Amino acid sequence: MNEFQKLEIFRKSHFIRNFELGIASLHSAGKINVPIYLGIGQESIAATLSVFFGERSIPIFAQHRAHSYFIAFGGDSLDLKNQIISNPETWNLGSGGSASISDKSIRMFGHSGLMGDQVPIAVGYAMRKGERVLSVVGDASVEEDYVLASLAFAGSNSIPLLLICEDNDLSILTPKKVRRTWRVENVARAFDCQAADITDNPEEIWSRLIDWNQSSCLVLNIRTTRHLWHAGSGRDSENPADTLSEFRDSLLSVGLENQVLDIEQKNNKVIEALWN
Amino acid sequence: MELDLASEIRRRTEELIYQRDAVVMGQCLSAVGWVGGTVPELPNHPNIIELSMADVAGGGFAVGAALDDERPVVYIVRYQGFLWYNAISIVNYAAKSFELFGVPCPLLIRAIAMEGSIGPVAGNYHLSLLLRMPGVNVFAPMTKNEWNFALDFHFNDYKRPTVIGEHRLAFPLKEELVNYHGKKSRITILAVGSARLSASKAFQMFQKEGVKVDLFHLFKLQPLIWPDGLVESIAVTGKCLIVDSDYANWGPSENLGFKLSKVLKCRIQVLGLPRRSAGFSTITDNLSPSPQQIVEAARELLT
Numbered sequence: 156m157n158e159f160q161k162l163e164i165f166r167k168s169h170f171i172r173n174f175e176l177g178i179a180s181l182h183s184a185g186k187i188n189v190p191i192y193l194g195i196g197q198e199s200i201a202a203t204l205s206v207f208f209g210e211r212s213i214p215i216f217a218q219h220r221a222h223s224y225f226i227a228f229g230g231d232s233l234d235l236k237n238q239i240i241s242n243p244e245t246w247n248l249g250s251g252g253s254a255s256i257s258d259k260s261i262r263m264f265g266h267s268g269l270m271g272d273q274v275p276i277a278v279g280y281a282m283r284k285g286e287r288v289l290s291v292v293g294d295a296s297v298e299e300d301y302v303l304a305s306l307a308f309a310g311s312n313s314i315p316l317l318l319i320c321e322d323n324d325l326s327i328l329t330p331k332k333v334r335r336t337w338r339v340e341n342v343a344r345a346f347d348c349q350a351a352d353i354t355d356n357p358e359e360i361w362s363r364l365i366d367w368n369q370s371s372c373l374v375l376n377i378r379t380t381r382h383l384w385h386a387g388s389g390r391d392s393e394n395p396a397d398t399l400s401e402f403r404d405s406l407l408s409v410g411l412e413n414q415v416l417d418i419e420q421k422n423n424k425v426i427e428a429l430w431n
Numbered sequence: 432m433e434l435d436l437a438s439e440i441r442r443r444t445e446e447l448i449y450q451r452d453a454v455v456m457g458q459c460l461s462a463v464g465w466v467g468g469t470v471p472e473l474p475n476h477p478n479i480i481e482l483s484m485a486d487v488a489g490g491g492f493a494v495g496a497a498l499d500d501e502r503p504v505v506y507i508v509r510y511q512g513f514l515w516y517n518a519i520s521i522v523n524y525a526a527k528s529f530e531l532f533g534v535p536c537p538l539l540i541r542a543i544a545m546e547g548s549i550g551p552v553a554g555n556y557h558l559s560l561l562l563r564m565p566g567v568n569v570f571a572p573m574t575k576n577e578w579n580f581a582l583d584f585h586f587n588d589y590k591r592p593t594v595i596g597e598h599r600l601a602f603p604l605k606e607e608l609v610n611y612h613g614k615k616s617r618i619t620i621l622a623v624g625s626a627r628l629s630a631s632k633a634f635q636m637f638q639k640e641g642v643k644v645d646l647f648h649l650f651k652l653q654p655l656i657w658p659d660g661l662v663e664s665i666a667v668t669g670k671c672l673i674v675d676s677d678y679a680n681w682g683p684s685e686n687l688g689f690k691l692s693k694v695l696k697c698r699i700q701v702l703g704l705p706r707r708s709a710g711f712s713t714i715t716d717n718l719s720p721s722p723q724q725i726v727e728a729a730r731e732l733l734t
Contacts, residue, residue, distance in 0.1 A: 196527070216495075250531055257532045264498070265522040265532035275491025276498065276524060282480075283454065283496035283504070301519075302486035306494065 156361045158411070160206050165406055166418045167202035168399050171223045173426045174232055176241060178222070179383055189252040192220040196382035199319055199398045201227040203357040204289065204319070207364045212409075213317075214284075214399065215263040217291040218270060218276035219254040220321075230258045232429055235305075247296045271299035278305045278314050285296055287315035287369050294376075295326030297339050309372035310346035317367065318343075320376045343374035350374040355398050436470040438601035439575040440541075443582060445471040447503050448478045456480040456493050457507030467508055467543070483611040485597040486516035494520040497538035498528065498590070504538050511544040511596060513553030517560060526566030535590040539582070544676070545599040546625065546718055548705040550706040556624045557719065559595045562653055562686075564731050567655040568593040571624050573601040574608055576649045594650075598625040598676075608648050617643040617731050619664045621691075623649050623683060624676030625719050626703075632722035633729070644729065645688045652683065655690070662695065670698045670732050676719040679703030 156164075160320050177193045181187050194201070210229030225235050235258075237244070237326035238251035251257065257265035264280075266273055270292075277290035292302060297320045320339055322329050343350035346376045349367060353359045355377050367373040380395040406415050434442065447453035448471065448494050455470060460479055465472050482489045500569035509519045515674045517540075546554045561569050568591060570581035572613040578595065585593035588708035608627055611634065620628035627648050637644040645668065647658040671691060675684040692699055700721045709717035720728075 213598060239675065247531065247533065255531065257534075259532075259534065265528070267520075267527060269523055272491055272520055275488040276495035276520060278488075279492035279495025280490065280498055281495075283500060283502075301485065301487040301491060304483065304488035305491065308483050308485065308488060341562065 156358060161406060162200065162411065162414055162418065163206045164202045165402060165415065166422065167205060167227045168198040168402065169419060170232075170426070171198040171202065171226050172348065172399055173422060174226060174235075174429070175222060175383075177426060177430045178236075181240070185311060187242055189239070189254075191239065191253040192222075192224055193383045194220050194381070195225040196395055196399075197323075197379045198223050199353065199355045199402060200319065200321060200356050200360065200377055200379065203360040204364070205229070206380065208289075208363060211261050212287045213262070214277070214286070215291070216266075216273035216280070217263070218266045218273055218293075218295070218296065220255070221256060221263075221266075221291065225256050225258060225261070225263060228261045228263065230261045230263065232425075236256065236429060269304055271296035271302040272384060274302045274318065275305040278309050278316055281314050281316055287317065289317045289319065290359070291319045291321065293326075294322040294324060294331055294339075296333075298335060303342065306374065307346045308373065310343070310348040310425070313371045315370050316372045317374065318374045322376050322378050323381045324378070325381075339376050340374060343372070348372035348374050350376070352376045353378070355379040357402060365394055384392070405408045433605050434575065435603050435605050436575050436578060437574075440578060440597075441465075441471055443579065444469070447505065448473070448476070451503050452478070452697060453503035453505060454480055455477045455498065455505045455507065456482055456489075456496065457510060458482055458486075458489065465556060466509060467539055467599055469541070469602070470507070486513055487519055490517035491524075492521040493538055493540075494536060494592075495526045495628050497525065499534050500534045503586075506538055506540045508540060508542040508594040510553040511542040511557045512554070513572065514542050514560060515552070515559050519540070521594070522564040524566055525566055528656065529590040530566055535543070536592060537585065537589040538592040541597055542592045542594055542690050543597045544598060544625065545557065546676070546709075548711055548713055548716055549709075550711045551717070554589060554594060554668045554709040555704055555719070555729055556598075556675070558594070558652065559677050559682045561594055562683060566591050567653065569596065570594070570650055571596040571652055572600075572650045573598060573625065573627055573648075574604055574606070576607055580651075596624070600625050600628060610648055610658050610660065611644075611646045613643055613645060615645040616668050618666065618670045618672060618733055619645045619647065619661070619668045620729065621647050621649055621658075621661060621671060621673045621687065623674070623687070626674040626725075629720055629722045630674050630725055633725035636722060637729070638728055649687070651668060665695050665697050668697075671700070672729050672732055673699065673701045674720050674725055674728075675701070675703040677703055680706045692695075698732060700728055702728045
């Protein structure tokens, strides 16, 4: 990963963080009347993927908690805001909300609300179009039987699926160890997929993506921390790890302070204009 | 030589493969019989896709394949009762994709019913589980013209999924099932699904007895398009017997009766599957109404 790519990941992560904080504020002020699904603390995953692949370059099949993918892959943040606040003047007449955002221009498909059903749909899409696809699940929805059956099919048929499992160890507040003994990366390997269990550090994600041949299935279980729950009501822990902050520190440590400050200043201006 | 329905389905499917690069997806497509002779025998052809036996995921694969693509995708559900698994992504994603996200998902689903000592899942019609859901077209054709109507309707729409509810009893049929709208008939019979075969026999039984009966076949279920002359017939007879191969209780036949009662003042009786599960033997079966049952129900309505 070169310097430019690192700064791009930081720029996107920082923007996503502040966009999400703005949504949380609006929700707290009672100005959003739909359930919101924030990805604060998990920004580095979408940001790193988008810098690696490039914007608008890979079809995206996510579910709720996908604002970060919308923004990172080049979606218009004003359009996203309008979808979330259910503005009836948006292209989808305010039907998106936070849980089922989509944007044809960045090839991000909407979600039905059935956890994990985006995975078999992504597999079918990749099979028919003959191109790589990105699908995103959480550590809960990866337990859906049809997600596992999709991995089995993708592995057996060399479907170029990149499945990202954002693993904060919790389904609502039920930890993984209560729900299962198996690990998704082991199951994926048994299905002839490539797989790894990693942290959400951008460098680590990047190195795994470089190793992917992009002509078969890769499953990345990415351990991460969610700072705010569904409606900004709580956090995974009192002092959650903050990958964005750690990544920022790493950039400062290699003498990129001016560039970091410049990014923050520019992002803040855009965010301020967006919310005002 | 005149084709039967199975051969016509096979012919149209082959046409779609070679002229429009369609794919046919499903389980055990190339197994013995090639789905009752309805799938072109093209071993190892890249457009004939054998899926794994995972029914829920399989429905999702088909939906994903049809998403935002001009090339047709034909998805075969080999037993209509397997829709309980397969329909999940069809009704919850494909049917909503255009309405919610502006992205068409014109998946064509062939769901094949049968009946007779084959249990509660493989037996009879299960289309009612789809009919209440928005965004999905549903047809229950028994003849070649009807099947082709459903296919043409699908391609004219081409935004939403279309379910063609077939029945194996119809595969050998070469003739069309025609409506009969006479003068001074005493009762109107509206028949749906494979019960139409029984209804046709019941109609002949009445004819032999000299009882004047009108018979109408309904296969355009969603959007619901009544057969020509049905309303006029009921306006004269004042009595309508609706026969169906799905459950009557909370099912399509009761719903059709309610819809008719809103526009016509008439007596309506419905006859579908009784509210019990079909067993796997002749003594525990739950079959479409028989010709005799239809005749008896019609007589009861006439008294």
